[in-house]
Amino acid sequence: MAEPVTVSVRAATRTHGTVEVLEETSFDVGPGRAAVVVGPNGSGKTTLLRLVAGADLPTRGTVETLGAPAAETRQTRRDELALLLGGLPTYPDLTVAEHLTLVAAAWGPRHVLGRTPAPGVDEALADAGLTRVRDQYPGELSSGETQMFALACTLYRPGALVIVDEPEQRLDAGWRRRCRDLLLAALDAGRTLVVATHDHDLRAALTSVGPDGQARGVEVALAAPQR
């Protein structure tokens, strides 16, 4: 019996005008596994993530998520997608803690992260190292805190498939370690991750051997663009 597949990319390319921004790419990711997209700048990492998120369509090939074309999944199964591609959908007049409280209240009994019930707001903030700024507004955070807040909020929102673009941006060594821990916890809770990154440690962590003795994820290496 074939293994179930959460994300299936088959010979997908994307061309803008005369420039092929994503060369032919194929990979599969099962539930509870990660796809770590790596490659130099301009190799098409963000483009590939947008295709997987259903925010863009491939020029050739197919991209399917949760058993349907990615664009259709984005329309019909929006609840299953947790995205951090451009920025976090925040409200300037809510504090950091209130954003998480709002997420918890809005999802109610469905607030389950993978196989585990969602932690409380204070616990989630502590895991992300954001307790100190729990009562700050988003506009009052530093750039690193903003990035960590965005990641924490995205992972606090339920969704079987989590798509994150370069979560290590603007984070120092300590924050990067927390970032790795958060993503590993989501992975081990049974959520599927598609992550683009330049961070070697994060790449190694997400493709390491998991508690079940199998590799947590696969690496999708994109070729350098011709300049």
Added chain:
Amino acid sequence: MSGASQGVPAAGTASPLRGAAGPAGGRAYRAWRRHLLRRRADAGAEGWGGSAYVVYVAVLLGAMYGSMAWSFLASFGMGQASAAWPVQRLALLALGAAAVAAVVAVRAGVPLWVTGREAVHTLGGQFRPGVVLRGRALALLGGTVTVGALVTAAAAAGGGSAREVVLWAAAGGLTAPAALAVGAAAQVAVWRREATVLASVLLAVGVAAATAPRPVPLIACARVATGEPVPCSDPGPGVAGLVLAAVTAAVSCWVVLRTVPARLDVDDVAARGARFRAAGEGLGTGDALAVSRAVGVRPRGPRRVWDAGRPLALLTRAPVLARDLLGLRRRPWTTATATAAGITGSFLLLAVPETAGTVVGAVLLYVAVCGVAGGLAAFSRQPVPGGLFPGSAARVHGAHLLAPALVAALAIVTGAVLAAVATVLRDPAPRADATLVVALAALTVTVRAWVLSSTVVPAALFTPVASPLGDLSVVTVLAYHLRGWLVVSGAAWLAATAEGDAAWGPTAVVAVLFGWSAARKAGQVRE
């Protein structure tokens, strides 16, 4: 940023600039500024050519519209039987309005403006703020005196003799700097509240003076030549009035030239100016949210309203509405002002059913909806609107409409009560159509949602539109930015002037169409 790196002579070195004598004196600043302007001119950006063009446009506009403005103001001339607003009434009202405008303009880093580069050098101790500001303060005072004298002279020219016109011009010119002084004082943080109160008081006095009944009935005089009865001319401001105006001018000059520059936070003023320019450039390039981003209101009040351990009932049942109500609570002044505007608008709609009342009432309701639709505006700015919530973006969008709708409903109910009281107190009773008022309120909510659903000007509107007056694409872009106001006022005008009593029907249909369009756009994938 060092001065040397900008081509400015460092302290203690031989200056290549003529006249740069003192380390922080006026000559040094003027030489620095001349040098800066020369460099800009050499670079071809905002040099003397730009200044000459500004002067050319100012002269051209003055020549074109100055005479029209003079004739318009002269129609209010004192002593004319047809004019119920003689110059002494207009002057107080104009002074109050100018003071309020000057206080509002503080957000844009004016009336006393400072550039970012000047702020850097001033904070670095190279120049005193007074040295930087003295020249432009003097220019502002001169301009204010000139405009005040011209406006007052024009208003007085309608019915007074040459001597009276000159006296009124003198009084107006001497009083006008008071508005500038109030605005300049509002630029100093510790005086902002007092200046705002003073401006409001001046405006209130002006409105009271303008609308109060004339204390002395006009005494008819007669023309010597024909014997035709004409209204008697006003005796003019009088010696006491002129002395009072002179004292006002002296105090204003002292405030603008000495007191404010010594206490001004030049960094803050420069930042406000930069934000205003950025907002203007954003609007010009098609970003409809540029202004709200530049002048965003800082949330106030307690930061732990929702206790995670004891979630509020509303938060669990209607989280988006609970969020929006919390947002309203954290913007108390905006919420209070918007609510007051909504109540006033509803009262006008219900108690003054004439066309003007309907249009102004609808516009005030729209002001109220704009003020309380902060949650909807934040939703529209999000990269993935409603991405944190379950369900479709259109559903979250609809939930964000609840708070403005509730405030509009509250305003209508309160306005209806006030209108009922007014009905008891006055005769004849108003003939307002309550259904039309509800339809107009719904229209204001859905139009606001429609406006916020598209925050970028379509590129096609920037296409040049040739006309005998030149390129009209600027007008179309401006109309796009003002489309909400235009739709609401236009719909209200059409409803007020429509024949029959069923004007609410088309208004409700239009409201539904705008709501449907906004929801459809909200549901589209934007990222």
